[in-house]
Amino acid sequence: MTTAGTTHGLLPTATGLAARRAVAALRNHNIDPAPLLRHVGLSERGLKEGEGRVSAAAQARLLELAADALHDRALGFHLATETNPRGAGLLFYVASAAKDLGEAIELFARYCRIVNEAIRVELTRRPDDLVVELRLVGVPRFQAAQNAEFAVAVIMNALREIAGPSVHPAKITLAHALNPDFPEFERFCGCPVEFGGPSDQLVFSSENLAAPLLTRDEHLLNALRPICDDAARLRETSGRTVRALVENEVHKLLPHGRARRRDVARKLAMSTRTLARKLASEGTTFEDVVDELRRSLALQYITTPGISLSQIAWLLGYEGSNSFNHAFRRWTGRPPSAARVERLLPAPQRPVGPQSSRGA
Numbered sequence: 001m002t003t004a005g006t007t008h009g010l011l012p013t014a015t016g017l018a019a020r021r022a023v024a025a026l027r028n029h030n031i032d033p034a035p036l037l038r039h040v041g042l043s044e045r046g047l048k049e050g051e052g053r054v055s056a057a058a059q060a061r062l063l064e065l066a067a068d069a070l071h072d073r074a075l076g077f078h079l080a081t082e083t084n085p086r087g088a089g090l091l092f093y094v095a096s097a098a099k100d101l102g103e104a105i106e107l108f109a110r111y112c113r114i115v116n117e118a119i120r121v122e123l124t125r126r127p128d129d130l131v132v133e134l135r136l137v138g139v140p141r142f143q144a145a146q147n148a149e150f151a152v153a154v155i156m157n158a159l160r161e162i163a164g165p166s167v168h169p170a171k172i173t174l175a176h177a178l179n180p181d182f183p184e185f186e187r188f189c190g191c192p193v194e195f196g197g198p199s200d201q202l203v204f205s206s207e208n209l210a211a212p213l214l215t216r217d218e219h220l221l222n223a224l225r226p227i228c229d230d231a232a233r234l235r236e237t238s239g240r241t242v243r244a245l246v247e248n249e250v251h252k253l254l255p256h257g258r259a260r261r262r263d264v265a266r267k268l269a270m271s272t273r274t275l276a277r278k279l280a281s282e283g284t285t286f287e288d289v290v291d292e293l294r295r296s297l298a299l300q301y302i303t304t305p306g307i308s309l310s311q312i313a314w315l316l317g318y319e320g321s322n323s324f325n326h327a328f329r330r331w332t333g334r335p336p337s338a339a340r341v342e343r344l345l346p347a348p349q350r351p352v353g354p355q356s357s358r359g360a
Helices: 017-028 034-040 056-070 075-081 090-096 101-114 145-163 182-189 218-234 242-256 261-267 272-281 286-301 309-315 321-332 336-343
Strands: 119-125 129-136 171-174 193-195 200-205
Touching (some): 017 056, 075 182, 090 101, 090 145, 090 218, 101 145, 242 261, 286 321
């Protein structure tokens, strides 16, 4: 059993902030989180240990399972809007001490791995704005839609806490398929939100970047910088497996019908033989990675009413609906049309009363 205090073999790790919020939400809806935690290799006891860390991949999987259990496809976003950004600890306080929003974002990019080693932040300055790109390493992006929305919404909460409620990006792009609750997401973020992009990005105008922070404190910043530098060095880990790299490349290439071995190998700057050898050392093959990715994506897309079955087939890189239907039957034993009806049925009503409050 994995616990928060056990990190060997679980790199990259995270503090477990999102996982704890998910467990609390399950408890509030009278759902026992223990089976879901066991499924991803976590324990509730381990999550309560304040100094421990958890597998970032396990946390991402837990949020996806909790979203299914709660019938809430925007669970990550909803959890984040109710999360105090101070829960990020040292990362929040060092960013809050910056002189303006631009410096706060730079500090966040430099030290975010203190909270989650799987997140890498790349900043690209353009003449009129700044692109903040969030990338995952060691965690397949297709398994982290809830985690991505949680991260973006927590970032927005934190920036408004330190710079005022009027702060908003010019635009947000998310790599996963459309969230049916995106109008709510847009209202919260105060800007257009696009889904299905090449990566997760927040774009801030130069005017926004110059906004002075309400919490700026030069002395606090000078005191925290060396502490953050030391903490970040402890979290200097790539967490990169070849399988995760392949999954992320295939995810981007599938809709274009170019998720072929040679194309992925070229993207990763290696030969097809080297790619096959490295995947074999991790106990898998290119074909198995692609098939598992398609299966996982199909089960995600099937719950999104705004995407037709023919569009799902295209997103998965199939030439037509028949090929997708055959694959879906092989994965699940039933046609996608039946699975869609089953998974989109309204959630059963849970009993309300003294008995249902136990464990809340």
